[in-house]
Amino acid sequence: MASSQNSLVATLIANPSRPVLTDEIMALAATSLGQETERSVLARGIAADLIVPGTGQPKSVEAALRQVLAGQPIDIVVQPLATRRKRLFLADMDSTMIGQECIDELADYVGLKREVSEITERAMRGEVAFEPALRERVALLKNLPVNVVDEIIEKRITLTPGGRALVQTMRASGAYTCLVSGGFTLFTGPIGAKIGFNEHRSNRLIVEGGKLAGQVEEPILGREAKLTTLVELRTRFGLAHHETMAVGDGANDLAMLEEAGLGVAFHAKPAVAAAAQARIDHSDLSALLYMQGYRMDEIADI
DSSP states (O other): OOOOTTOEEEEEEEOTTSOOBOHHHHHHHHHHHOTTOEEEEEETBTEEEEEEOSSOOHHHHHHHHHHHTTTSSEEEEEEEGGGOOOSEEEEOIIIIIBSSOHHHHHHHTTTOHHHHHHHHHHHHTTSSOHHHHHHHHHHTTTTOBTTHHHHHHHHTOOBOTTHHHHHHHHHHTTOEEEEEEEEEHHHHHHHHHHHTOSEEEEEOEEEETTEEEEEEOSSOOOHHHHHHHHHHHHHHTTOOGGGEEEEEOSGGGHHHHHHSSEEEEESOOHHHHHHSSEEESSSOTTHHHHTTTOOGGGSOOO
16 A cells, blocks of 8 residues: 555664564554554664554554553654655764763863763753853863863764764765754864764863863853754755754753754653653664664665
8 A cells, every 4th residue: 555645654663783673573563553554674673664544643653652562672753754854963962972971071080070970960851951050060170181182082982873874874865964062162073073964063162271271162052052053054954844853862952852853862861752752762873864764775884
């Protein structure tokens, strides 16, 4: 049966390191949605589409699938089939495109990682406002030599699996990509280049005499600035709302995620995962390609 413009697509995604999406699981999921559900494998054992005809609600389809697949390490993303491909991609950096919080790694050099990490965690959960929390943490870094940044990037920062393939594949398909972070340009510049983003935006640390001054340039790029960046780039490229996608894990990403055509919470804090349109709890960043309908043979070989 041919899918219609009104169809929904439910994408089931497992972590590539644990390809548990069997034919039996796909059949179980498809059966739960009705006999007219089409199946399409995107990557054997890793990702598959279930195309649901009609005018159902994404949340009700998602709820039905989560019930039948409870306990399986499989992510579920449900959205309109006709508008799934995106032309603008914005991404948070810390704990999203990379596995670390850069400010926590800086703090480790002055023996304050525990104190700074606690403030970071509270800010990411939305318990304290991002801007004053950032000023408080940056003040603790005063007199830290700026050249430790290169060492941190080289020895401590790990790119999240699937991230480079995600950005390179979307760019090869004509999308524009922006790394937008509440972190610092000292990190987003080299990390954004390593991953392959078109541009990066973040905060600037004030440096005096080769050392951090314990201050950050104002205004601070936080929740509202991330939202503004999305709207600005969407307008610049003349894109429709549904052509945009954003990903993040913390409370300061929420406004950006809510404004995007598809906002994805990636291994996120509970409040963020609950509020986002889509959530990835098990897979790596390649999930953001599969949810757009890319097949394994279309993904950039990084």
